Amino acid sequence: MNYHRKIKKEILRKDGLFYHPTFVKKSEREEIIEWLKTLRPIWEMRYSQHNPPPEGDEQRQLLRPVYWLGNWQFACLNYYHPPKGIHNRCVRGEDYPSVLKKLLKTIEGITKTQFKRQDVPKDWTLNTCLINFYGSSVDPVTGKKTDTARVGDHKDFELGPVASISFGERAFFQFVMGKKDLKNNILYEQWLDDSSLQIFGGDLYKDRAFHRVQRVENKLKKSFDLNVENFETRRINFTFRYVPKEHIIEYKFLPLELQSDINPYMQELAIYSEHFARALTQK
Numbered sequence: 001m002n003y004h005r006k007i008k009k010e011i012l013r014k015d016g017l018f019y020h021p022t023f024v025k026k027s028e029r030e031e032i033i034e035w036l037k038t039l040r041p042i043w044e045m046r047y048s049q050h051n052p053p054p055e056g057d058e059q060r061q062l063l064r065p066v067y068w069l070g071n072w073q074f075a076c077l078n079y080y081h082p083p084k085g086i087h088n089r090c091v092r093g094e095d096y097p098s099v100l101k102k103l104l105k106t107i108e109g110i111t112k113t114q115f116k117r118q119d120v121p122k123d124w125t126l127n128t129c130l131i132n133f134y135g136s137s138v139d140p141v142t143g144k145k146t147d148t149a150r151v152g153d154h155k156d157f158e159l160g161p162v163a164s165i166s167f168g169e170r171a172f173f174q175f176v177m178g179k180k181d182l183k184n185n186i187l188y189e190q191w192l193d194d195s196s197l198q199i200f201g202g203d204l205y206k207d208r209a210f211h212r213v214q215r216v217e218n219k220l221k222k223s224f225d226l227n228v229e230n231f232e233t234r235r236i237n238f239t240f241r242y243v244p245k246e247h248i249i250e251y252k253f254l255p256l257e258l259q260s261d262i263n264p265y266m267q268e269l270a271i272y273s274e275h276f277a278r279a280l281t282q283k
């Protein structure tokens, strides 16, 4: 079966998918980009001493620098993965800046009106956010650039709808059925525009389909002026998700071996973040 359908450049309301191409206002966009300059995104490794690569896999750096708000799901803690992987995975992070808090009130409102009630869990709130920086890594010695602006097939396992806002170059985003790169497995594909909002949820788009970013355009030939080391950022994506309060843990309460695995990241974050500096001193 060919699931492919063409998308029109307008607000879409489908069963489990919502898209608004110009959701974020110019003034809000400017405020968010200014605020982003205060962050120092980090490069994470997928595995760690106490969570080594499983057989057939190897240690690797993530393709892009990241920053998390609300709580930080370190890659080496294996991300939040209910129903089994819910403990010791989401470490309390920084709060959202006010511009994002305001946007989220609207986004949560849209979600509650546009999505089926059974697809929005009780207590659902978009309390955690992954900020992905897409672009090219730059070799500090040779200056050679490598374009890493893509994300392979995956699911977001947090419960309920996920909302995503994008800035910069357009990204080609696909929902696909089945993990293998089969022909005609594309459920839906669309370009995610600068300042757009996408929300997806429910059985089809969230639970059954995988999603991926195939490529990010490079038409504007300019990058964001951010503090991301050895990297040229041409797109930024915020993905907002829900983690129940009881599954968010303070750093000091993590088992000691997990504290030691993420300690280098916490130290790096603490250089510029009061929140992480404080978390490291709490006993």
Ligand SMILES: O=C(O)CCC(=O)C(=O)O
Pocket: 130, 132, 151, 156, 164, 166, 171, 173, 192, 211, 212, 213, 237, 239
């Ligand atoms: O960059 C995007 O549009 C999607 C990011 C994504 O798939 C994720 O954060 O899980």
